[in-house]
Amino acid sequence: MLLALALLSAIAPLATDMYLPGLPALGEDLGAPTETVQLTLATFMAGLGIGQLVVGPLSDGWGRRRLLxxxxxxxxxxxxxxxxxxxxxxxxxxxxxxxxxxxAAIVLARAVIADRAKGDAAAKLFSVMMIIGGVAPVVAPLLGGALLGPIGWRGIFWVLTGAGVAMAVGVLTLIPETLPAEKRHGGGLAAHAHNMRYVVGNRRYVGYALTFVFGFGALFSYISASPFVVQDVLGMSPGQFSVIFGVNSVGIVGGSIVNTRLIGRFHARQLLAFGVTLLLAAGVALLLEVTLGGTHTAVVLPLLFLVTTSIGFIMGNATALSQAQVTKAAGTGSAVMGAGQFGLAALISPLVGGSAVQMASSIVVCGAVATTALLTLGRPAPRPAPSAAEAASPLA
Incomplete structure (x- = not known):
């Protein structure tokens, strides 16, 4: 079931990364400028956000499986x-x-895990799901680059159609309903509004969710601009871009693997703090390089690898920590995170364009917001001071 959920979560990187090598060819074929071509990415991300915001709350009343x-x-x-x-x-x-x-697939995959696991167990499952799902961004650009010549960008979308069919079969055969009828609310706008207030009114949830959203925003700054930065600024071919993109995706998988091994020895929040610190430091170094250092390939590519590696410490931990705050409305909590995640991505895509400076600036801004959200809103609640009787007790 975990494998099937990971494949459902892989819908976004599959549908994003497979056609990235073909963006320039797509624009030439349809006679569209770069800005219009990037709208195919921005509208997809906007759809991912809106779809999650609608389906997640619905699933708290209707259940997960039929919507999946x-x-x-x-x-x-x-x-x-x-x-x-x-x-x-x-x-x-x-x-x-x-x-x-x-x-729908992304928000419900997270909600299913939140239905089944809590605490460190949930953090491990989310990280394992990221490892499995992380194969998609590694394979997708390589596969897209290999298929672009023989079947063109239209053929890539036919492959994605087949992936959608395979995922539907996976839902039918491997994923049961995880939200019992007695745990569902009655539905309707009033219930949705109550769940939304419950979720966004939780300060710690908001802090972890913002860390998740802006961590992904930094990643998407790289995803959106990298085809143009690597090919047009660094002067590499579409095939070389596919290899570089795949290597950087290995960073996400590697970070997730290390994160999974460290959960239990370190609290998920400590690992999350390490991730946002690494993201911000790598982003600042990248911005300094592209503005002052001359955009050298030997410097830019390792820094981008550090940016993507940091995501392996951010996404799974932030998801588990945020969902743990709103267990009574896991679908709504997942939906708010997903809507913010892909809504921000839709805004970032046209802003970064194909500029290395704009890409690095966006990474720094997102890293700074993620770090601030974790350190302020996402900090643990202080322990209450002991009473006089407790302080006098030998057990104190």
């Missing part, structure tokens, strides 16, 4: 629309639908 099945089937159908799109405008609309349906 509907989302994966819709993802496959939208893949067909992308593959057949005659214009950039049609492709943008199809990508929005693909994002909306993919959002």
């Amino acid at each position: 099945l509907g989302g994966t089937v819709a993802f496959a159908i939208s893949g067909v629309a992308c593959a057949l799109a005659p214009t950039a405008e049609v492709l943008i609309g199809a990508r929005l639908l693909q994002g909306l349906s993919g959002g």
Whole structure:
């Protein structure tokens, strides 16, 4: 079941990274400028955010499984629309639908784990899911680069359609319903509003969720700009970009593996603090290099690897810590995180463009916000002072 959930979470990197090497060719084929081509990425991310915000709260009342099945089937159908799109405008609309349906899979995969595990066990499961799902961003750009020549960017969307079908089969055969009827609310706008107030009113949840959202924002700053920075600024080929992107994705997997091994020896919050510190430090060094150092490949690429490695310490721990604060509305909690995650990504995509300076600046800003949120809103509640009787007790 964990493998199936990880594959569901891999919908986003699959649908994002597989076609990245083909973005320049896609623009030429459809006669669209770079800004319009990047909208196919931005609208997909916006759809992922909106889809999670809608489906997550619904699942707290309707259950997880049938919504998971509907989302994966819709993802496959939208893949067909992308593959057949005659214009950039049609492709943008199809990508929005693909994002909306993919959002259901992502938010519900997190909610299913939150239904089944708590504490360090949940942190380990989220990290293991990131390791398995992390194979997708490693394989996706390499596969996309290899397929781009033989089948073109349209063929890549046909492959994504097949992935959607496979995920629907996985839901049918491997994932049971994890939210019993007695734990569901009655549904309706009033129940959704109550759950939303319960979630966003929890200070520690908000702190961990913001750390998660802006950690992903830093990652997406790299994802969105890297095809143009690596190929146009550093002068590398699409094939070389695919290899570099895959290597950096290994950083996410490696960070997640180390994080999983350290949970138990260190608290998830300590590991999360290490992750945001590494992210911010690598981002600042990268910004200094691209503004003052001359954008040397031998410096830029290792710093990007450190940025992606830090994500392995951020995403799983921040998810587990935030979900632990709102166990009575796990679907809504997951939805708010996902909406923020991909909503921010949709804003970042057109802002970073293809500029190394804008990419590095965005990474630094996101890293700074993530660190501030963890240190302020996400800090543990202080222990109450002992009473006079407790202080006098030998056990005190």
